[in-house]
Amino acid sequence: MTDSHxxxxxxxxxxxxxxTRAVDDVSFQVYRGQVFGYIGPNGAGKTTSMxxxxxxxxxxxxxxxxxxxxxxxxxxxxxxxxxxxxDYFGTYRNVSVHEYLxxxxxAYQLRRRRRVEAVDQxxxxxxxxxxxxxxxxGLSKGxxxxxxxxxxxxxxxxxxxLDEPAAGLxxxxxxxxREMIRKLANSGKTILISSHILTELAEIxxxxxxxxxxxxxxxxxVEEIRRQxxxxxxxxxxxxLGTAAALGDWLTRQPHVSxxxxxxxxxxxxxxxxxxxxxxxLRAMIEAGFRxxxxxxxxxxxxxxxxxxxxxxxx
Amino acid sequence: xxxxxxxxRGARGQGSGARDQAPGASGQAAERxxxxxxxxxxxxxxxxxxxxxxPLDRALQWAGDRLNPILVKETRQALKSRQFTxxxxxxxxxxxxxxxxxxxxxxxxxxxxxxxxxxxxGYYVILAFPLLVIVPFGAFRSLAGEQEDxxxxxxxxxxxxxxxxxAGKLGSSVLQMLIYLSAIxxxxxxxxxxxxxxxxxxxxxxxxxxxxSLALAVVGLLAGTVTSxxxxxxxxxxxxxxxxxxxxLGSWAFVxxxxxxxxxxxxxxxxxxxxxxxxxxxxxxxxxxxYAAAAQITFPSDNRSTRLRAVMLVxxxxxxxxxxxxxxxxxxxxxxxxxxxxxxxxxxxxxxGMFMTGESPQLSPRVKRQLxxxxxxxxxxxxFNPGPGTGYVLVISSLLGALAMVLxxxxxxxxxxxxxxxxxxxxxxxxxxxxxxxGLSYVSIYLGVGLLLTRxxxxxxxxEVLLTVLLQCLLVLLGLFVPWVVQSLWLxxxxxxxxxxxxxxxxxxxxxxxxxxRSLPADVSILLVVxxxxxxxxxxxxxxxxxxxxxxxxxxxxxxxxxxxxxxxxEKVPPEPARTSPWD
Numbered sequence: 001m002t003d004s005h006x007x008x009x010x011x012x013x014x015x016x017x018x019x020t021r022a023v024d025d026v027s028f029q030v031y032r033g034q035v036f037g038y039i040g041p042n043g044a045g046k047t048t049s050m051x052x053x054x055x056x057x058x059x060x061x062x063x064x065x066x067x068x069x070x071x072x073x074x075x076x077x078x079x080x081x082x083x084x085x086x087d088y089f090g091t092y093r094n095v096s097v098h099e100y101l102x103x104x105x106x107a108y109q110l111r112r113r114r115r116v117e118a119v120d121q122x123x124x125x126x127x128x129x130x131x132x133x134x135x136x137x138g139l140s141k142g143x144x145x146x147x148x149x150x151x152x153x154x155x156x157x158x159x160x161x162l163d164e165p166a167a168g169l170x171x172x173x174x175x176x177x178r179e180m181i182r183k184l185a186n187s188g189k190t191i192l193i194s195s196h197i198l199t200e201l202a203e204i205x206x207x208x209x210x211x212x213x214x215x216x217x218x219x220x221x222v223e224e225i226r227r228q229x230x231x232x233x234x235x236x237x238x239x240x241l242g243t244a245a246a247l248g249d250w251l252t253r254q255p256h257v258s259x260x261x262x263x264x265x266x267x268x269x270x271x272x273x274x275x276x277x278x279x280x281x282l283r284a285m286i287e288a289g290f291r292x293x294x295x296x297x298x299x300x301x302x303x304x305x306x307x308x309x310x311x312x313x314x315x
Numbered sequence: 316x317x318x319x320x321x322x323x324r325g326a327r328g329q330g331s332g333a334r335d336q337a338p339g340a341s342g343q344a345a346e347r348x349x350x351x352x353x354x355x356x357x358x359x360x361x362x363x364x365x366x367x368x369x370p371l372d373r374a375l376q377w378a379g380d381r382l383n384p385i386l387v388k389e390t391r392q393a394l395k396s397r398q399f400t401x402x403x404x405x406x407x408x409x410x411x412x413x414x415x416x417x418x419x420x421x422x423x424x425x426x427x428x429x430x431x432x433x434x435x436x437g438y439y440v441i442l443a444f445p446l447l448v449i450v451p452f453g454a455f456r457s458l459a460g461e462q463e464d465x466x467x468x469x470x471x472x473x474x475x476x477x478x479x480x481x482a483g484k485l486g487s488s489v490l491q492m493l494i495y496l497s498a499i500x501x502x503x504x505x506x507x508x509x510x511x512x513x514x515x516x517x518x519x520x521x522x523x524x525x526x527x528s529l530a531l532a533v534v535g536l537l538a539g540t541v542t543s544x545x546x547x548x549x550x551x552x553x554x555x556x557x558x559x560x561x562x563x564l565g566s567w568a569f570v571x572x573x574x575x576x577x578x579x580x581x582x583x584x585x586x587x588x589x590x591x592x593x594x595x596x597x598x599x600x601x602x603x604x605x606y607a608a609a610a611q612i613t614f615p616s617d618n619r620s621t622r623l624r625a626v627m628l629v630x631x632x633x634x635x636x637x638x639x640x641x642x643x644x645x646x647x648x649x650x651x652x653x654x655x656x657x658x659x660x661x662x663x664x665x666x667x668g669m670f671m672t673g674e675s676p677q678l679s680p681r682v683k684r685q686l687x688x689x690x691x692x693x694x695x696x697x698x699f700n701p702g703p704g705t706g707y708v709l710v711i712s713s714l715l716g717a718l719a720m721v722l723x724x725x726x727x728x729x730x731x732x733x734x735x736x737x738x739x740x741x742x743x744x745x746x747x748x749x750x751x752x753x754g755l756s757y758v759s760i761y762l763g764v765g766l767l768l769t770r771x772x773x774x775x776x777x778x779e780v781l782l783t784v785l786l787q788c789l790l791v792l793l794g795l796f797v798p799w800v801v802q803s804l805w806l807x808x809x810x811x812x813x814x815x816x817x818x819x820x821x822x823x824x825x826x827x828x829x830x831x832x833r834s835l836p837a838d839v840s841i842l843l844v845v846x847x848x849x850x851x852x853x854x855x856x857x858x859x860x861x862x863x864x865x866x867x868x869x870x871x872x873x874x875x876x877x878x879x880x881x882x883x884x885x886e887k888v889p890p891e892p893a894r895t896s897p898w899d
Contacts, residue, residue, distance in 0.1 A: 056468050058615055068875035073681040075614045077879065079472050090469045094395040095388065106384030107473035112376065151469065 007190035012062035022048040024214035037205035038194040045214040046194040054084035083152030087164040089144045091136035098132040108155035122150040142173035162193040202302035233270040241291040385483025413437045429511030447563045451531035458539030477609040488532040533604045540611035616679035620701035648733025668762045671706025673783025683870035704861035745835040756850035757822035763853035794820040
């Protein structure tokens with residue numbers, strides 16, 4: 001097998017729970033060093049796919065491969081290569097941070113000096129070294145997240161699967177976590193990450209997959225997904241002198257305008273027309289008597305793409 | 316962890332990168348960590364200079380490193396847990412309290428009497444509660460609790476094997492047993508000094524209590540793997556606690572009954588022979604339960620069955636061996652022993668068959684990679700492959716083997732001069748053979764019909780092992796009671812042992828009917844045609860499915876697996892030594 005083989009590959013993955021199709025024919029590939037953002041509404045099938053990848057669940061049909069090894073038939077080889085951070089903490093009572101990481105280092109068969117170093121490095125990387133003797137069940141949520149990341153990293157896996165790692169964290173902890181993930185990606189680890197905080201995902205992900213009701217709706221870079229959408233759209237932000245309510249009414253009658261949001265003196269909407277149509281729109285706005293203070297056009301954010309691609313359906 | 320580009324260094328690296336890039340105060344802490352490692356290294360170096368105890372130190376480090384991780388973690392947890400502290404403290408307090416109370420109650424008799432046995436009984440009760448109730452229930456809760464807290468999932472995706480997980484939990488239970496035992500040991504030594512109980516008796520009871528505790532801990536672990544559903548765990552824990560309390564009370568009764576009987580028994584060689592037989596049987600079932608618990612948590616695509624089947628066969632051989640030894644030795648050709656052998660072996664394989672026939676007939680590609688492929692391997696080892704059909708054939712062939720052993724025993728009996736030893740024996744050879752043939756036939760019928768029904772059910776729903784076991788239980792209950800009820804209503808005769816042809820599906824009644832009288836009843840010859848004939852039909856009906864399972868052949872390894880195996884094999888080959896001699 002060549003070095004260019006995907007580190008993560010889902011092949012027509014299906015996972016049904018009775019009549020519910022939690023994952024329905026999902027296929028994608030993630031290559032070495034890539035960060036893959038897995039996004040979708042609650043109940044879309046992200047966690048189920050990740051659990052299959054982590055060998056915690058079995059697919060109903062299809063397969064998932066990690067570094068070329070099937071999760072179905074070679075779970076032992078997959079486990080050596082994969083670190084999984086689930087959306088729960090899984091801490092023990094009466095176990096300190098150091099003992100917790102030491103246990104998992106032992107469980108991954110790390111011996112003597114290698115184990116000591118691994119625990120030390122992970123604690124240093126996650127900033128937990130100052131809490132080494134603190135019981136794990138007494139840690140704050142942010143620290144528990146760090147501990148879980150540390151546990152997933154303890155055996156130096158080539159692939160990391162992180163399920164909602166930033167959920168419930170304060171802004172500072174989120175930024176620190178994002179920096180850690182960025183460092184891991186820079187070091188060549190392949191990362192599959194799911195999150196609801198799309199702006200943060202957009203900053204660190206090379207590739208994004210959007211899933212809804214178990215089906216993968218789009219996959220590629222944010223730019224590629226934007227192109228895959230029916231029409232390329234720009235997000236336009238307008239600020240007026242005074243209230244923008246009247247502008248909102250006016251915009252609804254204009255062509256190419258969608259997803260309008262009016263907030264005080266500002267309006268934000270998507271515009272599907274070419275650049276000269278945007279210029280015409282601005283001119284028409286001024287001619288209509290709106291006192292425009294700012295008119296900014298920017299490419300769609302990941303949130304815009306997500307809103308455009310998904311329909312808000314849950315199962 | 317190995318993060319490159321100077322951002323963070325790996326577990327296998329030297330470890331300075333993390334300090335450079337770690338957020339906030341973690342850089343300083345990394346430095347402290349490094350100083351700690353250097354300090355440790357200097358200790359190790361100092362020790363290496365220390366001389367004579369270096370090998371011991373290294374051996375201890377080596378052993379500590381190879382201890383089961385779960386044992387290490389659970390020991391750390393237990394030493395900090397309130398439950399352990401309270402139990403241990405209570406054990407000590409109760410021990411002391413009983414010492415004071417017992418001495419006070421004995422009064423001046425303590426000098427002239429022999430109150431050791433009475434005192435021992437009190438200490439035994441104090442010890443048996445943690446050993447027979449707390450430790451096994453703790454083993455159950457340990458695994459069930461991990462499933463509730465979802466830490467089990469995190470543990471299961473490490474490289475720990477299911478056997479290591481169960482062994483770790485069991486090891487932790489054994490450690491607790493030893494700690495409790497060590498707390499009460501001075502009290503047990505005190506009873507010996509009081510006279511009235513000898514040292515072997517104390518050892519005997521302690522040994523069997525530890526063994527029972529071990530067996531119950533394995534049962535607790537097995538129960539902990541059965542379900543991860545909270546409500547089922549609650550139901551299971553109620554049954555388990557009831558069973559453990561029953562075992563605890565039973566142990567009281569056993570000790571109270573035996574405490575004054577044992578002394579004479581120690582001089583009898585048959586006592587030790589019986590103990591050896593009992594112990595091997597107990598240990599074999601302990602191993603079977605251990606592997607069953609490990610199989611329960613084994614990844615579904617892995618082989619969960621072959622190891623268990625091997626243990627079942629070892630149990631079969633052990634039973635055969637002990638019975639042969641008894642038959643040739645102490646019992647000297649007594650026919651009843653052959654009956655006992657057939658009853659035990661029949662029950663053993665029927666119960667095992669209930670589980671084996673519930674397995675899925677589909678083999679995963681992972682299991683197919685390990686199928687035997689040589690001619691002899693396929694002939695003899697195919698029956699150890701997972702699958703209901705192979706399990707069915709394994710049961711039938713093992714029982715045929717047992718029947719052949721009985722035939723052999725009967726055939727060689729005159730040559731060994733056993734025939735005239737016990738002329739008053741209530742059973743004759745014909746009855747024994749009829750019993751064997753009918754017993755084998757009934758096992759074949761019930762397992763075979765269960766297998767056919769399971770195959771039918773699989774067309775409509777997913778059938779798990781538990782469902783097959785329940786189906787088998789239902790079939791047997793129907794066979795035992797429906798004909799009896801019909802006979803009772805029809806003939807107005809509720810006597811269970813009364814045989815009529817309505818009772819044909821009832822194995823118990825038919826097998827008992829063989830012994831109606833001092834020789835084989837006349838109608839048994841018809842039974843010997845009808846029942847084995849029906850068994851043969853059921854067996855033949857199952858053959859096509861068995862053949863489909865047998866026809867599966869070894870699947871090649873996927874290319875990626877073969878590549879990695881080749882790479883690992885190459886790494887194991889030692890490098891070619893550098894040439895040092897011009898003649899090389």
